[in-house]
Amino acid sequence: MSEVVRRxxxxxxxxxxxxxxxxxxxxxxxxxxxxxxxxxxxxxxxxGTCTVLVDGRPVLSCLxxxxxxxxxxxxxxxxxxxxxxxxxxxxxFADLGAAQCGYCTPGMLxxxxxxxxxxxxxxxxxxxxxxxxxxxxxxxxxxIVEAVEWAARELxxxxxxxxxxxxxxxxxxxxxxxx
Amino acid sequence: MxxxxxRPRPSSHRRIVGRPFRRVDGNDKVTGRTLFADDLDFPRMVxxxxxxxxxxxxxxxxxxxxxxxxxxxxxxxxxxEDFQVPFGIMPVxxxxxxxxxxxxxxxxxxxxxxxxxxxxxxxxxxxxxxxxYEPLRTVSGIEDxxxxxxxxxxxxxxxxxxxxxxxxxxxxTDAGFDEAQLVLDDVFFYEGSTHLPMEQxxxxxxxxGEDGITVYSSTQTPHYLHRTLAKVLExxxxxxRVVATPNGGGFGGKSDPFNHELVVARMALCLGRPVKICxxxxxxxxxxxxxxxxxxxxxxxxxxxxxxxxxxxRTALDGGAYGSYGxxxxxxxxxxxxxTYALDTYRFDGVRVFTNKPPCGPKRGHGxxxxxxxxxxxxxxxxxxxGIDPADLxxxxxxxxxxxxxxxxxxxxxxLRRCIEAVVAGCGWRSRYGRLPEGRGLGLAxxxxxxxxxxxxxxxxxxxxxxxxxxxxxxxxxxxxxxxxIGQGSDSVLAAVVAxxxxxxxxxxxxxxxxxxxxxVDLGSYSSRVTLMVGNAAIEAAQRARTxxxxxxxxxxxxxxxxxxxxxxxxxxAADVDRGVSFAEAVCVAEARNGLIVTTGSxxxxxxxxxxxxxxxxxxxxxxxxxxxxEVAVDAxxxxxxxxxxxxxxxxxxxxxxxxxxxxxxxxxxMGLGEALMEEQTFRRLPRHRSGALVHKMPSMLEYKSPxxxxxxxxxxxxxxxxxxxxPYGAKEVGQGPLLPIPPAVANxxxxxxxxxxxxxxxxxxxxxxxxxxxxxxxxxxxGPRQFPExxxxxxxxxxxxxxxxxxxxxNDWRSRMRS
Numbered sequence: 001m002s003e004v005v006r007r008x009x010x011x012x013x014x015x016x017x018x019x020x021x022x023x024x025x026x027x028x029x030x031x032x033x034x035x036x037x038x039x040x041x042x043x044x045x046x047x048g049t050c051t052v053l054v055d056g057r058p059v060l061s062c063l064x065x066x067x068x069x070x071x072x073x074x075x076x077x078x079x080x081x082x083x084x085x086x087x088x089x090x091x092x093f094a095d096l097g098a099a100q101c102g103y104c105t106p107g108m109l110x111x112x113x114x115x116x117x118x119x120x121x122x123x124x125x126x127x128x129x130x131x132x133x134x135x136x137x138x139x140x141x142x143x144i145v146e147a148v149e150w151a152a153r154e155l156x157x158x159x160x161x162x163x164x165x166x167x168x169x170x171x172x173x174x175x176x177x178x179x
Numbered sequence: 180m181x182x183x184x185x186r187p188r189p190s191s192h193r194r195i196v197g198r199p200f201r202r203v204d205g206n207d208k209v210t211g212r213t214l215f216a217d218d219l220d221f222p223r224m225v226x227x228x229x230x231x232x233x234x235x236x237x238x239x240x241x242x243x244x245x246x247x248x249x250x251x252x253x254x255x256x257x258x259x260e261d262f263q264v265p266f267g268i269m270p271v272x273x274x275x276x277x278x279x280x281x282x283x284x285x286x287x288x289x290x291x292x293x294x295x296x297x298x299x300x301x302x303x304x305x306x307x308x309x310x311x312y313e314p315l316r317t318v319s320g321i322e323d324x325x326x327x328x329x330x331x332x333x334x335x336x337x338x339x340x341x342x343x344x345x346x347x348x349x350x351x352t353d354a355g356f357d358e359a360q361l362v363l364d365d366v367f368f369y370e371g372s373t374h375l376p377m378e379q380x381x382x383x384x385x386x387x388g389e390d391g392i393t394v395y396s397s398t399q400t401p402h403y404l405h406r407t408l409a410k411v412l413e414x415x416x417x418x419x420r421v422v423a424t425p426n427g428g429g430f431g432g433k434s435d436p437f438n439h440e441l442v443v444a445r446m447a448l449c450l451g452r453p454v455k456i457c458x459x460x461x462x463x464x465x466x467x468x469x470x471x472x473x474x475x476x477x478x479x480x481x482x483x484x485x486x487x488x489x490x491x492x493r494t495a496l497d498g499g500a501y502g503s504y505g506x507x508x509x510x511x512x513x514x515x516x517x518x519t520y521a522l523d524t525y526r527f528d529g530v531r532v533f534t535n536k537p538p539c540g541p542k543r544g545h546g547x548x549x550x551x552x553x554x555x556x557x558x559x560x561x562x563x564x565x566g567i568d569p570a571d572l573x574x575x576x577x578x579x580x581x582x583x584x585x586x587x588x589x590x591x592x593x594x595l596r597r598c599i600e601a602v603v604a605g606c607g608w609r610s611r612y613g614r615l616p617e618g619r620g621l622g623l624a625x626x627x628x629x630x631x632x633x634x635x636x637x638x639x640x641x642x643x644x645x646x647x648x649x650x651x652x653x654x655x656x657x658x659x660x661x662x663x664x665i666g667q668g669s670d671s672v673l674a675a676v677v678a679x680x681x682x683x684x685x686x687x688x689x690x691x692x693x694x695x696x697x698x699x700v701d702l703g704s705y706s707s708r709v710t711l712m713v714g715n716a717a718i719e720a721a722q723r724a725r726t727x728x729x730x731x732x733x734x735x736x737x738x739x740x741x742x743x744x745x746x747x748x749x750x751x752x753a754a755d756v757d758r759g760v761s762f763a764e765a766v767c768v769a770e771a772r773n774g775l776i777v778t779t780g781s782x783x784x785x786x787x788x789x790x791x792x793x794x795x796x797x798x799x800x801x802x803x804x805x806x807x808x809x810e811v812a813v814d815a816x817x818x819x820x821x822x823x824x825x826x827x828x829x830x831x832x833x834x835x836x837x838x839x840x841x842x843x844x845x846x847x848x849x850m851g852l853g854e855a856l857m858e859e860q861t862f863r864r865l866p867r868h869r870s871g872a873l874v875h876k877m878p879s880m881l882e883y884k885s886p887x888x889x890x891x892x893x894x895x896x897x898x899x900x901x902x903x904x905x906x907p908y909g910a911k912e913v914g915q916g917p918l919l920p921i922p923p924a925v926a927n928x929x930x931x932x933x934x935x936x937x938x939x940x941x942x943x944x945x946x947x948x949x950x951x952x953x954x955x956x957x958x959x960x961x962x963g964p965r966q967f968p969e970x971x972x973x974x975x976x977x978x979x980x981x982x983x984x985x986x987x988x989x990x991n992d993w994r995s996r997m998r999s
Binding site for chain 1: 201205208209212218220299375376377428600668838839844880881891899
């Protein structure tokens with residue numbers, strides 16, 4: 001099996017990596033680079049779990065050949081926080097329970113980040129659309145959508161705005177029928 | 180719709196419990212720092228690939244491994260000869276081998292294992308293992324198994340290809356049916372589905388010390404895996420350490436000890452180096468242990484007011500190739516039919532059959548969503564026949580709190596009335612049900628689930644959960660517990676309870692969990708047991724620590740220890756807030772007085788009153804309740820059902836963290852919708868010229884349809900809080916119960932929308948169209964199974980009910996009478 005050597009730029013850090021020519025970006029990130037924050041759910045391009053950003057666009061790293069990544073900017077979940085400070089999307093995911101088991105979370109965060117970079121005021125339908133290729137088995141999706149919406153408001157400068165009470169506590173329980 | 184009145188929330192003086200907080204593993208999960216099993220890496224680690232059966236049922240004539248052994252990079256090949264000792268999660272079903280020694284029982288059954296330096300090499304070499312088979316007749320389903328007792332898939336069980344059969348009668352059902360004004364007889368079918376956790380199962384085994392091994396695995400049950408490894412490897416348990424890594428989703432699918440876990444452990448011991456396996460997605464479909472396909476016959480006798488005089492449920496479970504949890508699953512299909520509505524007499528017959536398919540086991544709701552589906556649809560039919568609103572039929576017949584059911588389950592608190600009232604008010608039921616335009620409909624259903632199984636998997640009198648706290652001089656607390664985080668928030672529950680009792684911050688609690696060498700036993704993340712059992716054990720441990728600290732501080736400050744308050748990281752007098760010490764100082768004072776401050780807490784569920792054979796399945800410290808209304812739009816041209824909105828109310832006693840509780844409820848709704856409308860683990864025959872094998876229809880995430888963002892309707896979630904004395908801070912379960920009402924609520928909504936009954940899931944468009952066509956031709960306005968097969972369920976246990984003055988035992992079983 002022939003190996004290739006490529007200079008990859010991952011999370012702004014250039015590094016030279018040797019790997020078998022047929023290895024996917026997913027494999028090279030996780031195995032050669034030990035960046036295991038990027039997860040895999042099928043390795044067939046079906047679940048979105050392994051989403052990373054290449055030149056700012058979401059890419060399924062299980063379907064991308066690492067050998068073709070020279071000179072491109074690769075971003076993974078490990079590069080998202082600013083030092084010790086979480087990106088607003090990360091903070092919102094953590095606070096709203098948008099990450100339950102957390103396994104689909106890196107892929108969701110990457111896909112959401114690219115959306116908000118394109119359109120900070122994305123509607124709920126656009127969020128559904130953009131994240132539609134990422135599967136989650138835990139949340140039922142709404143907490144993820146709400147986390148993206150909250151982060152979007154935060155990013156657009158509406159700091160301090162908390163999501164409404166029912167996001168955290170569920171809907172207020174009605175006691176009498178509306179007959 | 181008029182604005183419904185809102186129920187005021189109970190106020191709380193608590194600092195952490197009951198308030199939304201960032202989950203303690205939140206930062207790690209959003210930064211990629213959480214290490215799942217496949218993220219682990221060790222020096223000299225090699226990789227394993229399993230060779231799986233390509234035929235569904237055959238004797239193994241020969242396994243040729245020489246070519247694989249000679250392949251590049253290969254360091255070891257194991258076969259069934261290396262695994263003589265059988266295993267299985269249930270003590271009564273030790274019917275699996277790590278690698279099949281002489282027989283394969285489903286396409287995907289592991290036959291051999293290849294270890295190599297790289298994963299690529301292991302995969303290439305696995306293809307070079309040749310297995311010679313002598314085919315046996317394939318058993319493909321319930322009727323096939325019942326109709327063909329030979330060849331037997333296993334030489335054990337209750338005869339032929341029946342794995343387990345049960346029959347029990349509580350009270351005089353014949354008299355109940357005689358008394359009934361309306362008797363409904365229905366047959367339902369609930370298709371099997373799989374957990375589909377996003378994380379593929381992975382395990383790493385690492386040799387340790389002279390003769391020991393550490394096994395890191397994505398398992399929900401590290402304690403049971405520990406016991407299984409000791410048995411299969413024939414190694415002292417003290418030489419084995421199991422560390423359950425955070426599970427990337429479980430839902431029951433990682434609750435069995437698995438072949439691959441045993442294989443890599445044996446490999447690591449043989450090779451003296453770390454060994455890893457990560458299953459492919461296709462293999463995850465073969466591991467399965469998911470929802471049993473269940474065919475059900477449900478006969479219920481209603482009085483004119485809708486109350487239930489008698490019920491007779493018969494279930495037939497398609498168990499797949501091995502026992503797994505199947506004995507418990509069989510009982511569970513009958514156990515919780517009695518817990519929501521008053522039911523005077525009840526009869527249950529169940530049978531689980533072996534078939535040549537991946538084994539079924541526990542999936543969210545374990546055995547109870549299937550009969551709940553039948554029950555809640557039949558109630559809807561009864562309401563229609565009796566001219567009673569389906570909500571009123573349920574409200575009028577609710578089982579009261581503090582009841583012992585006909586089958587001897589002890590119901591404590593129940594918030595089901597509030598749940599029904601909440602969803603009925605929320606969706607505008609009174610003005611909208613039955614009055615929406617054609618094609619649009621509302622459906623209501625309820626459910627009930629355990630808050631932890633009353634008994635452990637293997638018989639013992641020890642606690643089911645334990646917590647150990649060690650307080651350090653800096654004011655930190657290390658909480659150790661065998662509990663395992665599978666996404667449900669168990670780490671956050673443990674930390675929150677400890678921090679609340681000791682009046683410290685979440686950040687002051689460091690967790691050490693799911694490690695059989697370092698943490699006390701907790702039985703695992705299954706049966707919705709963790710919040711209640713770990714929570715109660717943690718409260719006991721923390722209160723003991725608090726007492727030690729309070730006594731020491733009281734002596735130092737000269738105040739009565741009862742007057743001390745633990746809050747905001749301080750210990751101080753209730754009357755004089757300034758008179759106090761920091762929590763860290765309190766620890767130092769206590770350590771000076773007592774030595775190291777280490778405390779423990781344990782939890783053992785109360786004994787259940789039932790004493791008949793089978794009474795061990797169903798009891799729980801307390802039960803959760805849920806009600807849901809689903810609104811659908813059904814397109815009569817295409818047969819497609821779209822969910823428009825879900826209202827779900829869940830009686831969880833009290834929320835430890837409401838935002839995580841909401842996530843559990845909505846995740847359950849999601850999974851219930853998947854089962855109602857699309858998910859199915861089904862099989863097909865290859866053409867005869869290609870072996871005719873029974874193969875999985877769609878072992879991929881693309882073909883196994885599960886709901887996406889676009890498929891989820893808006894969900895209105897009500898957390899119904901009525902603290903239960905049995906739970907920590909009043910908490911009951913929340914992770915499984917809310918799934919139960921969803922599938923029948925969808926089916927009932929389809930009926931409200933277009934007037935046809937779909938008595939099976941998933942409710943695919945072709946079934947809706949078939950029902951509409953049948954109605955048009957003057958036939959039944961229904962789609963679903965028509966017949967339940969003839970089954971010999973064996974002798975029926977006769978158990979008098981509490982109302983009949985019974986004592987919880989069967990009158991015709993001398994064994995249970997001897998025990999009593």
